[in-house]
Amino acid sequence: MFGLANPQRFMSFTGPLTPVLWVIAAVLLAAGTWFSFVAPGDYQQGDTVRIMFVHVPASILGLGAYAALGVSSFFALVFRHPLADAAARAAALPGVAFTALALITGALWGQPMWGTWWVWDARLTSVLVLFLFYLGYMALRASIDDEARAARAAAVLGLVGLINLPIVKFSVDWWNTLHQPASLLRAGGSSLDPVFLLPLLLMIAAYGALFLAVWLSSIRTEIVRRRVQTIRARRALDA
Numbered sequence: 001m002f003g004l005a006n007p008q009r010f011m012s013f014t015g016p017l018t019p020v021l022w023v024i025a026a027v028l029l030a031a032g033t034w035f036s037f038v039a040p041g042d043y044q045q046g047d048t049v050r051i052m053f054v055h056v057p058a059s060i061l062g063l064g065a066y067a068a069l070g071v072s073s074f075f076a077l078v079f080r081h082p083l084a085d086a087a088a089r090a091a092a093l094p095g096v097a098f099t100a101l102a103l104i105t106g107a108l109w110g111q112p113m114w115g116t117w118w119v120w121d122a123r124l125t126s127v128l129v130l131f132l133f134y135l136g137y138m139a140l141r142a143s144i145d146d147e148a149r150a151a152r153a154a155a156v157l158g159l160v161g162l163i164n165l166p167i168v169k170f171s172v173d174w175w176n177t178l179h180q181p182a183s184l185l186r187a188g189g190s191s192l193d194p195v196f197l198l199p200l201l202l203m204i205a206a207y208g209a210l211f212l213a214v215w216l217s218s219i220r221t222e223i224v225r226r227r228v229q230t231i232r233a234r235r236a237l238d239a
Contacts, residue, residue, distance in 0.1 A: 007083055007223050018216045025209035032202035039195050048112050053199050055105035057207040058098045063165055065095030065211060066130060073158030076151060085151045088158055089141065090218030094211050096134035102127060122171040130168055133161035
């Protein structure tokens with residue numbers, strides 16, 4: 001795995017892997033969408049339960065993408081490795097998109113269930129903070145002209161944001177919240193009926209493959225961009 005820290009090896013390894021991930025994501029997304037629509041309505045929530053098949057995977061991948069951003073930021077800050085910085089930067093956009101989708105679908109689900117679009121619940125608030133960390137990371141990188149300084153400042157912010165991840169995960173256990181407790185990853189196994197569990201797992205796998213495909217594609221694009229910048233800088237020096 002550490003051999004992939006070499007940009008050339010990374011490009012060689014991910015070249016054939018990336019299109020495969022796109023295909024896997026498309027197949028899983030199609031299968032998950034099909035099973036999501038053929039699943040019966042819930043006896044209490046009716047057809048609004050289908051929002052779960054979008055909301056839960058988006059929430060999981062919002063957290064997962066930030067974990068990737070934070071870990072990559074650590075390696076970029078400590079080891080000053082450009083590929084780690086590229087990986088952190090590439091995780092921000094899909095991560096903020098998943099988190100925004102989780103917030104939007106959560107509001108759509110909450111309105112018929114709770115009678116309101118938003119409450120300052122511990123889970124909802126901590127996910128909103130996660131969204132703001134994503135925006136802050138992207139804004140900080142864009143606001144500093146010196147790319148090296150921008151990368152270091154953003155890496156520090158990325159590491160600070162990791163503190164929020166366990167708060168998001170365990171907020172429903174630590175506080176008495178309106179948001180329901182965990183029903184998928186919990187002691188004693190999932191509480192979901194198999195007719196809901198299958199499409200949910202398919203959608204989680206689809207979102208995971210989609211994130212990996214987008215992430216690797218973005219890292220590859222970032223590597224190419226930096227190579228072009230290096231070539232232009234050398235030509236400017238030679239001129």
